Structures are given as structure tokens and as C-alpha cells.
Amino acid sequence: MKAVELEKVYNPSDFEDRIYKQWVEDGNFCPADNDGKPFTVVMPPPNVTGILHMGHALNNSLQDIIIRYQRMTGRPTLWVPGTDHAGIATQNVVERQLAKEGLRRQDLGREKFVERTWAVKEHHHSIITEQLRKIGASCDWQHERFTLDEGLSKAVREVFVSLYERGLIYRGMYLVNYCPHCGTALADDEVEHQEDAGHLWEVNYPFADGSGNITVATTRPETMFGDVAVAVNPDDERYKSIVGKMVKLPLTDREIPIIADSFVGIEFGTGMVKITPAHDPNDWECGKRHNLTPINILNPDGTLNNVCPEKFRGLPAEEARFKVAEELKELGYLKSVKDYNHEVGHCYRCHTTVEPYMSEQWFVKMKPLAEKALKAWRDGKIHFYPKRWENTYSSWLENIRDWCISRQLWWGHRIPVWYCEDCGEMIVSRTDVTVCPKCGSKHLKQDPDVLDTWFSSWLWPFSTLGWPEKTPDLKKFFPTSTLVTGYDIIFFWVSRMIMASLEFMGDVPFSDIYITGLVRDKLGRKMSKSLGNGIDPLEVVKIYGADAMKFTLCYLAAQGQDVLIDMDSFKMGSRFANKIWNATRFILMNLEGRNLVDIKPSMLTDMDKWILHSMNECAKKVSTALETYRFNDGAQAIYDFFWNDFCDWYVEAAKVSLYSDNAEEQDRIVSILLEVLETSMRIMHPFLSFLTEEIYSKLPNACGKVISAHFPEYRSDYCFEKQAALVSGMQEIVRGVRNAKVQLGIDASRKLRITVRPDNDELTAFLDTHIALLKTFLNAESVEIDALKKSDVSSAFPVAGQGFESFVFVRDAIDVDKEIKRLEEELVKTQGLLAGCDKKLSNEQFINNAKPEAVEKEKDKKAEFEEKIEKTKNHIATLKSF
């Protein structure tokens, strides 16, 4: 056989792009056409507002690992990629662009604006998909979807109309969260609360009959123009007598009543609250209880409207606040003002302070949907990894409120509702309406609002598969298997997908939800543009390669824990990839002139059996790890196996055979090396996809591509526990002697005579057949196995270990005092451990209560320590006699 050349240096950029292209061309990402149980993952669609960051890289790396593993088990495996139109966020991006040109969206008009937004979408979309290709995501591009695609839009309409028909969607005038900057209503969970420094003003409201005044406390004096009452607690003795009286509202000519409502806290402030139903949720509820008509004082842009005195009109609320307070002060109504920190809602997209704002909006009645979602969870149909997120999920569903789904935006799914301008009829329809069904008028106007982005995202697991059509894809790949996402969108997205699926598909959208941690910098801070501490995934790919990135992230991603990284972190994956590359190069170099032979059980040495055993265990660990979402365990298993066992011990051992004169032995060892290498590529492919594919193409014993090869299943004929124990015994001998040489200050290159005295027959037999190997590992002049303890070792330096003793013959005078000291320290330590054992074993409670295995183990330990103490004592004596 001719040797296969591998480039001397591992350079991922040489082959990653080429291999990705080939995978796509060969249709390797398309689901296999067989009757196996399908495995489906829908990618959380990135927003087309920007490009992918490290969090996306982590998320998609983990999905890719699962997908590749499942694909290799032979199941029809589908990973659906796609992007989200991200209503508010994308519209904001475009509006910012316009602002730079001195334009507002109104200047363009709806049609032109939407056109321009599509261009932004196309731009980011092409970058995002290119990024996914660069990191090696093995998603099926033929199934790529966008939330504004025709099919998905159809699904949105179907869901809207169906829910309306089922009485689960309604329209009405309510107090909603309103972002003056984005100019739209928001859902409750789109509001982020943060503590802001504010003030608490105490304002005097005079009685209408002139009999003095009362004092209310407020953080927002400007809303007083919307006051319709002042409330006190009915149990507040101080104020019982004044309930029902009228007070004069300062700065206006209105009079408002004093009412009693139990929501007012007696202790807080003055115990009196001004009631402004149109601008505060509590007041809204209170107003409804008392049949008070709300007064709206704001324009949609957050400025004060015509209801307010002229001098305040047009001022932004915050500005008006201080002007009003100033005016109150001048007129003697302001009693006091003090600093006060309080929680204020902010828009999750632009961080502007959100105003409670009265307006007509569309809502989804959530309780009936939430109950189904809770039941599905209670019935064990969905599982979160880590499990703790189930609390978050259930407590949110238990306290769910109706979902405001209308947005006063232009970018998104237009609400499928038309109003007849002649008869006022409202038509909710799956198809566009041009004629009023009631009066026949053609003067119809579609609702100008669009739907919340999440109203399309929550259909993602089935809308991407063709719903509402009954497509073969839908039949085959729904419900999907696993969802991998971040905890920040459990409310927005995960729970809503579950609700929508149960409602429209009658089943959960996925059974497993893996919640990833956050990617942070080494200081534990979130990566963000403003901090400038982000790491660009493409930069990592450029420097270290996609495999190094994926492997490193996976290795660091303990279940659901945050991942702290910097650019250097990826060296880890890079070093490992380099190691694999070089090990391969070494093996391929040794193929020159060799003939591959079939591997038969009869030709396996104990060393061979050991490495096959270790590899077999590794495959099992990886399978288990990936099936239970223990990604780091899987990464660690392949790292330990390939580097520590295969490279450090087996390949080193194989050199004895490779450099021998025995052609038959050389053929045999090369064949086994290749066998292990080929299988290792299959085990490692989910984690190091490009590298393993590149190597696989060079292996003479591999056929096809590793991406479509079978993941190694556990083989009982590769289970060699006994050999594993023997090799570990040998490793201990080797480490002991190597250590002794260093301790004694002996030059590593110096070859010495070594005698080994194993304590048991099996180890003796093993070592007898591996003398040449021991010589190599120990770099010894000669190795003698002296089980019968006949050799004279009185002049040799002793090394103690479990199950053996070794003796290193050193003729030179050596400084043994240091070694004696070390041994004595070790003796004390071992004696301490033995004392611990004795204490346990003499404890009746332990003997009676502990598991029998634990007692047995303790006895074994005791014997072991006793043996070690005995040996160490002997060795100290020997050294002292030098």
C-alpha cells in the first residue's frame, strides 16, 4: 500500500469550506429516506436585525452536535433553519437608518418603508446564512424558512381567524404598555422593569367647599390632568369622614370625588392616592370598580395632549413632570418632594420608558391555552434540561395574562381584519376581503396594525413543515424532537409554541427542551456591543477553525451553565484538533509498503484488546452523554480517549511493532491502528465535523463519508475488562519508574537495568509478553520480570506500587536522603489513610449499616494500604543501607 500524504500542518481553512460545499452538494443534510423514527430540530430563527454572535454559535454548535449524532444513528434527521422578521427590532434598525438621512418612516410611506425593510432583511439574511455555513451547521437548506414567507403567513392567518372563531381572540379598549419611541403597544413580557431614580411629590388638593385640603403622594405629577378621583383605604380611620367629599384638582377647573378602595395602602405615603385610570394599571382596575371614566392625557408619541392645560401640551411626559411640579410649587400646592427610587417599565427593544396607555388593541385569551400547556407538562410530555426551568415555565403559565398581539408597526403580518367604512361591519377573514358581506360596499379598510412577531414564531415547529397544508413533511417530522434555546425566551417563545401546537396540532411541538447558558467574557459579563467585549464567531473560525470553536464550546458547556470565554479559550479545541491531525498523519505515514489484514479476535494482543475496550467505552459514553444532553461529558470522553489512551499509550506502544523487522507484525499493527482511527473519526464526528470528514477521506479502510457513516454502537465483543486492568497495572509501573528517575536526578536519556516483581500471575504473564514494550516506555537498557523474587536487588533503587515492586539499578552514588524523606512523608500519609480504614472497620455501625460492597471495598483498601506500608518500609530500609 502507498502512504497517503497529509499536509504537515493542521490548517482548517484549507478544507472547511470545500467540505461544507461538498456536504451540501451531496445532499448530506437532507433527511435519509428510510422508515426509522425521524429526528427533528427546528433552529431558533435568528432575527434579521443583525448578525450571529457567540450565543448563536454556542446554540447552533450544540444543535449541530445532536443532529449529526442522530443522523449517524441512521434515523431520518431534519434540522430546519430559518430567520425571524423580528417586527419591532427590524423596524427600529430601518428607522435608525432613515434618521441618519433625516427622514421618518412616514416620509416614505408604508409601501416604500416595507420595501426598504425587505432590503435590510436580505442583507442580514445573507450574512447570517453564510455564518451558519462557516461554523458548519448541518441544517437542511432546502427546508429554510422565514417568518414572512407565504406559507408561514398563511399559517398566521389561519391561526388568527381560528382563534377568533373559537372566541380566543378579542379586540377592545384597554390599558396597554405603550412604547412612545417605537410607537406601538407591547405585550406585558416585552416590558423590562428596572429601578430608576425618581421623586415622590406630595401635592395638596383643596376641598371643593374650601374646608382645607388633603395631600396625595405621586411619582408622576404630570398625570394629574387625568385624575378622576382620590382614593383612600376604607379601613383608614383618618379619612373615613371625608369619603364622598369633592376636591378641586389643581391647575384645572375640575372637581373629583374622594372614594374608598381597599387596594390603597394605609401606611404608604399619605394613605391617599390620586386615581388616573388611563395611565396606571392599578388605577385602571380601581376606575373600573368605581365606574369612573378614564381621561387620556397623552398623544401616541408620549407628549401631553389637548386635555392638558395649554402650557404643557406637546411636552414629553418626563419634561412635563418637572414643569407641572414647578407650577404646583409656585401656586403653593406642592407640600414636599423627596428622592425616590422605583421600578419603571422599559421597552425591551429600545429601552425607552414605557407608558401605560389606553388604546384599542387585539388580545389572545391565554388561560385556556395555558391550561393545556400545563397539563402536557404535568403529564410528562415535555422535559426541560436542566429540569429547574420547569418551574419558570409552570409559574409563568399559572399566572398568565392575556396577550396583546397588535402592534402599531408596518413591518410584519398585517392583521386579517377589515372594516366596512359604510356600515361599520368588522370582517375577520382568511382571505383578503374586497366586498362587505353585510352591505355589499366596496369601501373596506384593512386594520392598519400588524401582529406581534411572536405570533408567527409560536407556530414555527409546524408552520415550517407546511401547516396548515397536510404535507408529507408535517406528517413525518412533527412533532419535533428537541429544542435548543436560551432561557431568555422561555416565555416569549417556548411556552407559546407549546400552547399553539397543543391547540392546532393536538400535540406538543417537541418533547425535550435544552436550555443553554449564556456566553460571557472572562469577567462574567454578558457579551455586548456597548461593552465591546464580544467575540465574533467568524473571527474564531478564521483563527482556530470551526471545529476548534465547536469542540471548545461543547467542552465548556456544562448542562445549562453559563460559558465564560475569551479568544484564547479556543486554543483548547485547536490543540486537540491538531493532535488528531498529527496522530492521523503518523498512522498514514506508516502505511507505506504495508498490507491491511482483516482483524480477527485471535490476533489481538492484550494491548489491542485494551484500546478496543477503551474505544468501545468511549463510544458508549458519548452516546449516553448526547442522549442526556451532557455535552461536556461527551467532549471530555473523546478528549480523554483519543489523547490520553490512544495517542499517549497505544500509538507509542505501536511504535515497537512499527520499528521492528517483522513485516507481518507491522501489517497487523497498522491494520489495528487504522481500525481504531476509523472508528474514532465516527465517534468524534459530531464534535469535530470538518476535521473528521477530511481525515475520513484519506483512510483506506473507510468507505463513503463520515457524516453519513454509522455511529459506533456498543460492542460486547470489544469489552475487555481484564485487559483494561492489566494495562492500567503496567501504566502504574511505568509511571512509578519514570518518577523515580526524575526524583533521583537521572538523565532521562540514560538507559538503566530494571527489575519488576509483579504480585500476581496475570500481571506477570502480561508483562512477560510485553518486555519490549516496557523497555520502550521506560527507556531501559533491560527489563527483567522477576515474579519469583530470585534476583539480587540489594543494590537497586526500589519503587513501590499496587500489585508490583520495581527496582532500578543505579550504580552511581546518588543522593538518597531526599528520596528517603519523600518516602517517609508518603508513609505517614498512607498510615493516616490506614487509620481511617481501621476506624471505619472497627465501627459496628459501619459494618451493620453500610452496603456490603462498601464494607468490602473498605477491607480491600485496608489490605492495599498495609501492603503499601510494608513495601515503603522495606524500601526505606534498602535506601538507608546504600
Add this chain to the structure above:
RNA sequence: GGCCGUGUAGCUCAGUGGGAGAGCCCCAGUCUUACACACUGGUUGUCGUAGGUUCAAAUCCUACCGCGGUCACCA
């Protein structure tokens, strides 16, 4: 304030009831014909604090402290 997470080697973290681990860092040595992105050997710990359960606790329970997250608020 409720709920959740977290506190283990200098750093980043694994480890869910029986002799404290990995990677990086550090120290000493080696360019040994795959790899110096390597090899060999070594050092490093009141497992946050205090109690409790148990024959046995880094691991389970309680309280407290530190850090982080999240939900909800009384103007």
C-alpha cells in the same frame, strides 16, 4: 419581597452519599524520526460560613453570608 442558580487548586470549571478531579497557569527536564498547538515528571485545595441528618457529607436538610439571574410590585 417571591422564586431560581451559584460559591471546589492562582484562573475557568467538572464532580449529587463511601479513598478531592480536568484544562490553562506554574516549576523541572526533553527538539525521543506524528505533533514544541508536543513529550515526561511535579507543586497547588479549612470543597463559602455555621449547624443538622447519616456508620459515612463537596454531595442531602436548615440558617446565614457573597455573587448572579428572574418575576412581581404601593402611588
